[in-house]
Amino acid sequence: MTGRLRTLFSKLRWIAERVAAPLRTGDGPNKFRLSSVDTATTTYDGDIGWASRPPATVRCPQCDAEIFQHNARDDLDCPRCVGEFDPEAFGDLELLHLTCPVCRGRMEHGQRHPGSFDIPEWATCTSCRYHWEFEHSYD
Numbered sequence: 001m002t003g004r005l006r007t008l009f010s011k012l013r014w015i016a017e018r019v020a021a022p023l024r025t026g027d028g029p030n031k032f033r034l035s036s037v038d039t040a041t042t043t044y045d046g047d048i049g050w051a052s053r054p055p056a057t058v059r060c061p062q063c064d065a066e067i068f069q070h071n072a073r074d075d076l077d078c079p080r081c082v083g084e085f086d087p088e089a090f091g092d093l094e095l096l097h098l099t100c101p102v103c104r105g106r107m108e109h110g111q112r113h114p115g116s117f118d119i120p121e122w123a124t125c126t127s128c129r130y131h132w133e134f135e136h137s138y139d
């Protein structure tokens with residue numbers, strides 16, 4: 001290992017320890033400082049926009065089979081019957097769940113404006129905290 005690489009590695013380890021520190025430390029005297037560190041390091045993995053939507057599983061309206069759609073622009077092809085749907089038909093199909101693109105866990109999803117869309121507007125992974133939003137929130 002070259003000296004330069006070693007320096008890089010020790011730097012990375014230093015950063016990793018800094019990031020992990022607030023998790024290990026309980027309610028210490030430096031609570032204020034710790035919480036500001038917390039805020040700076042709470043960068044969840046996430047995406048915004050329909051094109052970046054997590055993989056979805058919907059129900060085939062013809063045979064009840066589960067159709068997996070990896071990308072929001074893909075056609076929906078039923079693996080069991082001849083059902084084939086355009087990506088635009090997504091809102092007409094029953095959404096079963098979204099799959100976290102990071103850890104493959106099932107995501108919780110919901111709508112910000114119930115009734116105005118037939119599609120999910122947000123999804124959160126309960127395992128790795130990956131979060132997806134249909135659009136920017138200006139709240």
Ligand SMILES: [Zn+2]
Binds near residue numbers: 062
């Ligand atoms: Zn089908």
Ligand SMILES: [Zn+2]
Binds near residue numbers: 100101102103129130
């Ligand atoms: Zn996840």
